[in-house]
Amino acid sequence: MASAISAALSDGDSIYLAGFTHLIPFAAGHEIIRQEYRDLEVIRATPDLVYDQLIAAGCVRKATFSWAGNPGVGSLRAFRRAVEDGVPNEIDLEEYSHYGTTARLYAGATGLPFIPLKTFAGSDLPKVNDNIRPVESPFSDETVYAVPPLNPDVTVVRAQRADESGNAHLWGIPGEQKEAALAAKTVILSVEELVDESVIRSDPNRTLITADDVDFVVEEPFASHPSYAQGYYDRDNEAYIEWDDISKTHESLTEWLDEWVYGVEDRAEYVRKLSTDRVLSLGAGNNYGVPINMGGN
Template identity: 60%
Template sequence: MSVEDKLMSMKEAIKKFVNDGDTVYMAGFTHLIPFSAGHEIIRQKKRNLTLCRLTPDIIFDQMIAAGCAKKVVFSWAGNPGVGTLRAFRRAVEKGYPNSIEIEEYTHFSMICRITAGALHIPFIPLKSLRGSDLPKYNPNIKVINCPYTGREICVVPALNPDVSIIHAQRADKNGNVQVWGILGDIKEAAFAAKRVIVSVEEIVDENVIRSDPNRTVIPDFMVDALVEEPWAAHPSYAQGYYDRDNEFYIEWDKISMEPETLQKYLDEWVYGLENRAEYVKKLGVEKIMKLKPKSFYSLPVNYGIYM
């Protein structure tokens, strides 16, 4: 795939690579959550998606409320630091706006699934699920006898999404993607998926990427679509670019309390906007400046070079 074919808008990326009925993995553990992509999926009215991620967060609450999901595969669901995901609960308990299936794991067993997918092995063993109630309620968690010790051990199946969606700090135009701060499940999500959409805060010169190669967690040949999309993770954060908007997470609890107020939010902040640039403009200068972090650089590393 040429550089020209890979670079596109978020609207183009979602239209081209996310289909109704897909299994969609949205990476980012508290950090670099791809909200812009989630909003575009809502805007394009994608349906019957199986949505997967560690800690669904409020992006899944929004997508469920918009009717995008038929199933959620997850580990712990909640509005971090605040409380429950109200739209998620309405869908599970009351079938509103539609009923959804749930498949629950622990954080570790969920990351084991996506790691197995990245390694392209059929399952992965782990000890931590023994003694919990999850194997009783999740038939995908199996108990087998270890071929080496003979002891019982749990295994979980590989997760290979149709598409993984990732946000990162920067990449070059070829799609070599760099991340720092909390890495979470970003690399595994990319290597496990059939198709990969990456948005970044900025596209930088190849020399910038080469100057610090250890930060490159996704190589260019894994990336199908590359989108330059500043503030794509808001209200979560991008280390070094903007902080987490804690005020919004608290506000979301009130917004999502009733379907009517949640729909009003979607109409104003998702359906009513053409793209992320309009979203950032609507956020306003005061909010943007409030979330801008102070500079705090790591010490340089001498890689050396033979001239």
């Protein structure tokens, strides 16, 4: 991950850390912090703890997002400090709905100049975001809203497994992973495990990301903690609850970064630092789908 981030990212870039509920690329976010990138536009449909950490570390100049919070707990405290108090630095905001963000990625992935949608009808967001604009339908007298394409400089996507070329299997909630990868100029694929190409070919319908979209492939187990990877480990709910206390002040959050991000070399050392009992408690267990017959001769 260190070499992939170093090769792909530059100060001032826009970066999308994809993943909805699970497969959130926390390890990539930590590596960005360790390498002390600055002036980034961080983009995400649901910025949660990883963006709170990036903001607190001073990496961010702008957040483009749709809903920000500590899911199930409350606000993102570092996010609010930056917006309300300029700590550690002021950040700009550009807000959409979830569908508005995903629609922008779809437009970016398909080369559309804009994409129409109804999701902002009745919303106040068009009043504060100049990129949400009313347009007249060419087929009726209806007015809808349009948003521009989104093409991040770098997208990091996670999946459960991939071959060395970057053909990746993903199951569970797919979120916006595919759109975010197709829209980006550079894609880092992070997976729980690398497998032989024959494993990927055995179930082509599960291949969400393909090699032609991927620039870097990183095998990094447990790289989504404290979020989860369906079938590999569960969500660490306690970590989300603990974050509310950790992030209460900029000083306490900085102490956490010093210990858990700057104080470890990589994700493997981070995992070793977690207690064995905690790691074992997050085991996903077994719940197998019924095999299917792909046919063939």
